[in-house]
Structure formats: C-alpha cells, structure tokens
Amino acid sequence: MKKFLNDPEDFVDEMLDGIYRAHPQLTYVAEDRRCMVTAKPRTGKVGLATGGGSGHLPLFLGYVGEGMLDGAAVGGVFQSPSAEQMYEVTKHIDQGAGVVYIYGNYTGDIINFDMAAELADLDGIKVTQVVGNDDIASSIVGEEHKRRGVAGIFFVFKAAGAAAAEGLSLDEVTRIADKARLRTRTIGVALSSCVVPEIGHATFSIGPDEMEIGMGIHGEPGISRKKLAPADSVIDEMMERVFAEQSFSDRDEVAVLVNGLGGTPKEELYILFRRVSQLLGVRGVQAKHVWIGEFATAMEMAGASISILHLDEELDRLIGAPANTPFFSHYKA
Amino acid sequence: MKKFLNDPEDFVDEMLDGIYRAHPQLTYVAEDRRCMVTAKPRTGKVGLATGGGSGHLPLFLGYVGEGMLDGAAVGGVFQSPSAEQMYEVTKHIDQGAGVVYIYGNYTGDIINFDMAAELADLDGIKVTQVVGNDDIASSIVGEEHKRRGVAGIFFVFKAAGAAAAEGLSLDEVTRIADKARLRTRTIGVALSSCVVPEIGHATFSIGPDEMEIGMGIHGEPGISRKKLAPADSVIDEMMERVFAEQSFSDRDEVAVLVNGLGGTPKEELYILFRRVSQLLGVRGVQAKHVWIGEFATAMEMAGASISILHLDEELDRLIGAPANTPFFSHYKA
Numbered sequence: 051m052k053k054f055l056n057d058p059e060d061f062v063d064e065m066l067d068g069i070y071r072a073h074p075q076l077t078y079v080a081e082d083r084r085c086m087v088t089a090k091p092r093t094g095k096v097g098l099a100t101g102g103g104s105g106h107l108p109l110f111l112g113y114v115g116e117g118m119l120d121g122a123a124v125g126g127v128f129q130s131p132s133a134e135q136m137y138e139v140t141k142h143i144d145q146g147a148g149v150v151y152i153y154g155n156y157t158g159d160i161i162n163f164d165m166a167a168e169l170a171d172l173d174g175i176k177v178t179q180v181v182g183n184d185d186i187a188s189s190i191v192g193e194e195h196k197r198r199g200v201a202g203i204f205f206v207f208k209a210a211g212a213a214a215a216e217g218l219s220l221d222e223v224t225r226i227a228d229k230a231r232l233r234t235r236t237i238g239v240a241l242s243s244c245v246v247p248e249i250g251h252a253t254f255s256i257g258p259d260e261m262e263i264g265m266g267i268h269g270e271p272g273i274s275r276k277k278l279a280p281a282d283s284v285i286d287e288m289m290e291r292v293f294a295e296q297s298f299s300d301r302d303e304v305a306v307l308v309n310g311l312g313g314t315p316k317e318e319l320y321i322l323f324r325r326v327s328q329l330l331g332v333r334g335v336q337a338k339h340v341w342i343g344e345f346a347t348a349m350e351m352a353g354a355s356i357s358i359l360h361l362d363e364e365l366d367r368l369i370g371a372p373a374n375t376p377f378f379s380h381y382k383a
Numbered sequence: 384m385k386k387f388l389n390d391p392e393d394f395v396d397e398m399l400d401g402i403y404r405a406h407p408q409l410t411y412v413a414e415d416r417r418c419m420v421t422a423k424p425r426t427g428k429v430g431l432a433t434g435g436g437s438g439h440l441p442l443f444l445g446y447v448g449e450g451m452l453d454g455a456a457v458g459g460v461f462q463s464p465s466a467e468q469m470y471e472v473t474k475h476i477d478q479g480a481g482v483v484y485i486y487g488n489y490t491g492d493i494i495n496f497d498m499a500a501e502l503a504d505l506d507g508i509k510v511t512q513v514v515g516n517d518d519i520a521s522s523i524v525g526e527e528h529k530r531r532g533v534a535g536i537f538f539v540f541k542a543a544g545a546a547a548a549e550g551l552s553l554d555e556v557t558r559i560a561d562k563a564r565l566r567t568r569t570i571g572v573a574l575s576s577c578v579v580p581e582i583g584h585a586t587f588s589i590g591p592d593e594m595e596i597g598m599g600i601h602g603e604p605g606i607s608r609k610k611l612a613p614a615d616s617v618i619d620e621m622m623e624r625v626f627a628e629q630s631f632s633d634r635d636e637v638a639v640l641v642n643g644l645g646g647t648p649k650e651e652l653y654i655l656f657r658r659v660s661q662l663l664g665v666r667g668v669q670a671k672h673v674w675i676g677e678f679a680t681a682m683e684m685a686g687a688s689i690s691i692l693h694l695d696e697e698l699d700r701l702i703g704a705p706a707n708t709p710f711f712s713h714y715k716a
Contacts (some may be wrong), residue, residue, distance in 0.1 A: 052574040052591070052685055054614040054651040061650070064614075068653030071660040072444040072673045107649040160599035241385045258385065281387040281397075313646045316440040316710075317385040317394070320401030327404040340405045343710075344677075349648040350685065352385055377649075377676075 087340035115375025129160030148220035154199025187264025238355035240265035300334035448708025463491030469499035481553035487532025520597025571688035573598035633667035
C-alpha cells in the first residue's frame with residue numbers, strides 16, 4: 051500500500067480536518083465533522099443533502115456549495131454515514147422549504163436516509179428522496195431500480211442545485227432531480243484496483259493487460275473482463291451500451307461527463323472524450339455541456355466512466371447555470 | 384503499460400483533438416493544433432504565453448483562458464515544443480502591448496523560447512521572459528538558476544495573468560511574474576513512476592515501500608530515497624526545506640498549492656495539507672489562498688508536491704482575482 055497517511059483509522063477524520071482548514075466556506079454541525087454543511091446558507095431555499103462513503107472525492111461532499119448542495123453526511127471509506135448524521139444535516143439545512151436527499155442506490159445509504167427522513171418528519175420537515183441509479187452495467191433494462199449510483203449523480207446534483215438556487219419549490223426541485231436521474235446513463239471501465247486504507251491491500255486483482263467493463267466504484271464486479279483494447283474500441287463498446295438505452299434524434303443535445311476513477315491521467319480522459327464526441331457526432335447529437343476530470347473516484351483506481359445526460363430545454367438551462375464549490379466551479383457561458 | 388490510448392504515436396494529437404472538441408474557448412493557429420491560443424482574446428492586453436512538454440495536464444495548456452494565459456505551445460510527451468510553434472503563438476497573441484513568456488527551466492524550452500523571442504523581435508514584437516525555477520530539491524541555495532520549474536509556476540501564471548487582465552504594462556506584468564517566481568518554493572515527493580506512452584514501461588523503478596523526496600516531474604532524481612514514512616513525517620521533512628529558504632514573520636500570508644502528481648487520490652492530498660496547515664499555524668503564518676488537486680502532473684505518477692508563495696499585498700490581490708480556463712476556475716471571494 052503506497053499512500054500518504056498516518057494511522058489508517060484516522061484517514062477520514064484527517065482528510066476532513068484538511069478540508070475544513072482549506073475551505074472555510076464549509077463547516078459542520080452537531081460537533082461532528084462528518085455532518086458537513088455550507089457556511090453560506092441561502093435563506094428560504096429548498097435544502098439539498100447528500101451522503102455516502104468516503105474515498106470518492108469530489109463525491110459526495112465536494113458538491114456542497116453555491117448552486118449545488120447544502121450538506122453532506124460523510125461515511126467511513128466505502129461505508130454509509132449514520133441516520134443520525136443525515137438527520138443532523140437535514141435539521142440544519144432545512145429553511146422551512148423542505149429538503150431533498152440525493153444519493154446513490156446502496157443498501158446502507160437507503161436504510162439510513164429513510165430513517166433520517168422519518169426523524170425529520172417527526173420534526174415537521176418535509177423530505178423527498180431521489181436515488182441515483184445511473185450505472186447501466188449493474189443491472190439489466192427493466193431492473194433499473196437495482197442499478198448502482200455512480201458518477202452520473204453529478205448531473206442530478208447540478209440540475210437540482212440550480213433549480214433550488216432559482217427558488218423553485220420542493221416539488222419542483224424533486225421533479226427536476228428525478229428527471230435528471232431518469233435521463234442519465236453511466237458506464238465505467240477499470241484498469242486497476244483501489245486500496246482501502248484500513249485493509250491495506252488491493253480490493254481485487256486484475257491482470258497487467260486486462261480491463262473490466264462495468265466495474266463499480268467500490269470494486270463491484272462488472273460485466274466483462276477482457277484484454278485491454280485500444281481506447282477507441284473501449285469507448286465503442288461502452289457507448290454501444292449507452293446508445294442501446296438512450297434513443298437520440300438528430301440535433302438532440304446531451305451533457306457529457308468523462309470521469310477519471312482516480313489513477314488515470316487527464317490526457318487519457320481527453321483521448322476517451324475524443325471518441326465519445328465522434329460517436330455522438332455521427333448521430334447528429336451535440337455535446338452541449340462537457341466536463342472531463344475526476345468527479346466520482348474510487349481512490350487510486352485506474353479507469354474511467356462515461357455519463358450521458360439527455361438534455362431538454364429545462365435541463366440545459368440548469369446544467370449550464372453557475373456553481374461554485376471548493377471542488378467544482380462553473381461560470382455561466 | 385495500462386493506458387487508454389490508440390497508437391502511442393498519436394497520444395498528444397488525439398489528446399489535443401479531445402481538448403478542442405471539449406473546449407470551444409480554445410483554438411489554434413498556423414494550422415497546427417500544437418499552437419494553442421484562446422478563442423476569446425482581450426484587445427490591447429499584454430499577451431502571456433507558455434509552452435512545454437505534454438504529460439503534465441493541466442500544465443501547461445490548461446491555464447490558457449480568462450485571467451490567466453493567452454497561448455501555449457504544446458510539445459510531445461516530456462518534450463519541448465519547437466521555436467516555430469512558440470513564435471506562431473507569439474505572433475497571434477501580441478496585441479501591440481508585448482508578450483511575456485512564462486515557462487519552466489528546462490534546456491530545450493529555453494533554447495526554443497529564446498529563438499522564438501528573436502523571431503518575434505524581428506517582427507517588432509516586444510518579448511520578455513520569466514523562467515520558473517521553484518523546485519528547491521533540484522539545486523542548492525546559491526544555484527537557484529539551475530533549479531527546475533514545477534507546480535509553483537501556477538502561481539506565476541495566476542499573478543501575471545491577473546496583472547495582464549488589469550491592463551498593466553509589459554514591464555509591470557513582467558515585474559509581477561518575476562516577483563511571484565522569486566517568492567515561490569516547491570518540493571515534491573514521488574511514490575511511483577510514470578510511463579511515457581511511446582516508451583511503454585516505467586521511467587524509473589522504486590520499491591513497494593519506498594518514496595523519493597525531490598523527484599522531478601519527468602522522473603529526474605530527487606534528493607533522498609527512503610522508506611515511505613507516515614504522511615505527517617513526510618510533510619515535516621519537506622516543509623523543513625521550504626522553511627529553510629523562506630523566512631516568515633508572524634502574521635505573514637502565503638498561498639499554498641498541494642499538487643497531486645497524477646496517481647494520488649485527493650483524500651491523501653487533504654491529509655498532506657492538514658499537516659502543512661498545522662506547520663504554518665505554528666509559525667503564525669496564514670494560508671490565505673489554498674488550492675488542492677492536480678495542477679502539474681507527471682501522468683500517472685503517484686506523489687505530491689507542496690508549493691508556497693510568500694504573499695505581499697499586490698500578490699494577494701492578483702492571486703485572489705477571478706480566472707476561468709477549461710481546467711481551472713476561481714471566483715473572487
């Protein structure tokens with residue numbers, strides 16, 4: 051294990067200490083660093099909360115900030131935060147307009163967010179939930195509710211965050227978050243494993259010339275392991291699966307996220323995007339918003355994922371709206 | 384070699400194709416994709432150009448954009464671009480106010496930028512040069528002119544870019560760039576090698592429990608190779624060298640850049656920053672501006688560098704000014 055760390059047990063808390071030291075626009079409540087909220091709340095706005103395991107930066111907490119989210123409950127590495135932590139975040143960010151939970155489709159997170167919502171309900175706080183399930187490799191068509199949430203949740207955060215910043219109601223923000231969720235598909239490919247600090251060795255083994263398409267961001271098995279192919283062929287295979295689920299017409303517009311899983315250089319992500327762009331071009335589809343970089347990682351895992359959001363006019367406006375968090379900034383074009 | 388690529392010979396050109404497809408605010412001149420310029424020039428402004436080898440994204444071309452640079456000549460992986468490419472960029476970005484070259488202290492780059500400056504001079508374009516040499520591990524005190532330029536050049540780009548955006552003269556922008564250069568120190572540590580695509584194997588070998596302090600961003604030898612120590616000890620050793628060269632008084636202010644070399648997760652960078660922040664705090668020094676992430680990489684190399692810019696009032700203003708490039712955005716606080 052080659053990591054910069056002290057005691058592996060302190061990994062998350064020391065990381066959080068570093069984050070609060072670096073970014074005074076973030077703070078925490080309930081005397082618990084894992085209950086992160088924005089230090090700059092906007093009065094009267096619908097609150098947006100997320101939560102999930104650590105080890106995926108910028109996911110999840112990195113999207114707390116202007117035009118995005120208001121709070122995040124922070125779990126251990128690849129572990130759900132507790133219902134109490136989610137509830138504390140909820141209480142703090144509610145401004146009377148209600149709170150939307152947006153998180154990934156993992157059992158522990160669902161159980162805890164459900165419990166937090168019940169606790170909030172007893173306080174008279176209205177909570178709705180949108181559960182990201184964009185990973186098309188994790189279950190078949192027709193069983194979308196079994197799919198995991200991965201990098202595409204970024205688009206749900208972005209659209210819902212902009213909607214809340216516009217002052218829309220809880221119902222409207224929830225509708226928009228759900229629409230962004232339903233119109234997003236992601237597929238990933240892994241080239242190497244990550245190492246959980248407290249475990250200290252690779253989560254899985256993969257040969258020096260192998261790739262695994264569909265691997266999850268915690269190392270969940272994918273759909274095919276084979277010899278690493280040229281970049282264009284890898285993208286062709288991945289995008290074929292995306293196109294099978296999203297029916298585009300000529301002149302349709304999409305947002306594209308080429309996400310590095312942690313260990314893959316940006317140069318390679320751009321080589322991957324080049325092919326995505328070519329394939330969209332052949333179909334007459336315009337990549338209206340493009341982000342390339344690390345948005346949802348699995349620590350040092352080498353690999354990438356492609357997320358495609360099928361835009362409509364409303365989502366185009368919201369995805370393009372300004373945002374500013376310590377990990378993500380977007381100026382209005 | 385586990386990389387997403389097609390023919391290794393096409394690595395740079397396909398990467399650039401991806402960049403131009405993703406970011407319409409960037410374009411190129413002389414029908415050469417390696418002569419990158421901003422598509423949104425600002426009339427009358429002093430032009431800022433950089434250049435250098437590929438494989439360091441976001442360095443160098445990633446800083447072309449509003450409030451930063453106007454053009455970048457793009458070399459092969461770890462290779463200097465040509466004098467002609469630098470000259471073409473220069474001609475295009477000069478608006479009559481002159482051009483400042485800001486690049487790293489590497490022999491090939493110096494020879495080619497010198498030649499480009501001579502060609503520009505024949506055209507009546509005034510060119511000044513500021514050569515980044517922030518890497519304190521690459522030569523001793525008193526021999527600073529032999530030091531390599533690494534991640535700290537980001538601060539020179541930022542300060543000079545803001546100065547040019549304010550409409551300052553060539554002499555003033557040059558003075559400010561040089562001041563930022565002189566007040567910046569960087570030290571790095573590597574945990575693993577990078578792989579140059581056309582070579583296909585690790586540039587150097589390093590044991591599974593070793594680190595090398597002072598390693599360069601092309602794999603140049605550092606100053607000590609030893610057993611990987613706890614994160615705090617690594618930072619203590621690195622910062623001791625920084626503090627030996629920068630004399631701080633109580634209440635002094637600095638900008639801090641914790642830069643990942645490519646393969647190191649953001650979580651670990653924050654653990655490193657935590658210790659940097661503690662050490663600065665002990666000295667009464669305030670980290671006024673903090674950036675943590677990947678700013679100057681060596682492809683997939685695991686490792687990090689710490690850059691410290693000793694601020695004064697002028698640099699504080701310029702470092703904090705807004706900027707917006709495809710790879711770096713900063714809102715005014």
